Amino acid sequence: MNPLRSLILAAARSATTRRVVAGAPVSRDVVRRFVAGETVEEAVAATRRLVDAGLSVTLDHLGEDTSDAAQAAATADAYLRLLDALGPLTAGAEVSVKLSAVGQAVDEQLALEQAARICSAARDAGTTVTLDMEDHTTTDSTLRVLAELRGTYPWVGAVLQSYLRRTLDDVAALSGPGSRVRLCKGAYAEPEAVAFQSAAEVDKNYVRCVNALLAGEGLPLFATHDPRLVRIIGERAVAHGRAPGEYEHQMLYGIRPEEQLRLAADGHTVRVYVPYGAQWYGYLMRRLAERPANTAFFARALLSR
Ligand code: FAD
16 A cells, blocks of 8 residues: 555544644645535535535535444434435435444444434435445444344445455345445555555456446445546446446545536436534545545645644
8 A cells, every 4th residue: 555545544543643633723624625514504505505516415424433322322313413404305315324433343233223223214304324334344244234224224225345355245245136335445544465455456346346236236336536437337337238327426525526517417326425524534534545635735734824
């Protein structure tokens, strides 16, 4: 892995760096590029703007590393408030949930119970839930929770990461009828034993998974901004006889917004992942790690104060 990327991802885990970065006034400006705001009202306003522009949305209430049951319940409550506040916007907006934010590290059963509360509220609101995927030590647990949830809520989706060596097998297991798989490259620092380290290998595995998902019976959700992969997805979809509505392109809030609109204008479903909330630190650091230019932007802003 790129040394700068490893360094930023290590800083993401340091409590001292977190205090310094989160406390710097400039952080607010940088955060605004990638995060829709801290409140439900700001999240709903951003969703409305995107939906009005012809895009679909998935919302993430930011938070991870929940360490007790009360915090896990509070995160689920925040999702319930969000789903309520979205009202008719749920026609174009669903939610994404990190199981670590609803207590996965405390107890898998706790995370399952809180995720089930969110799924129940999403069903009542007429929308869906997708489980984010975090570092590889949580993959088995997340897929177990997914299987439990799908027993009652068959439309619950999950993220798979093409940098993990296991992912083609997971795609095969999850490409049956009704499944929703969001395929991304992966954003965490992972060891060679479990993950491909070179961009070329990660991309090659991404394309293998694209083909397997398009050949499957579920709804593939292709989460990438990579222009080459976006082109290949389009070509492979045609080869597999999938019309534009039979798969989705997904991108992050604030990244390649013109491309999001271009794909939507071409008739594709484009879903924008919209994070909001006060706990933006871990999310921001992963976005900085993905692109050295973002780090330079951040450093320049800090130094110019
Ligand atoms: P890259 O090769 O990283 O980027 C391709 C191009 O996209 C770059 O050249 C640049 O133009 C643009 N770009 C990409 N990232 C940035 C950035 N941060 N800032 C500015 N420009 C950028 N990862 C997980 O591990 N778990 C998840 O649950 C998860 N969920 C995701 C959900 C969605 C909808 C998306 C889009 C991504 C998600 N990710 C998740 C992140 C993903 O794993 C990648 O880290 C991220 O998408 C960057 O990879 P890329 O495919 O866009 O390709």
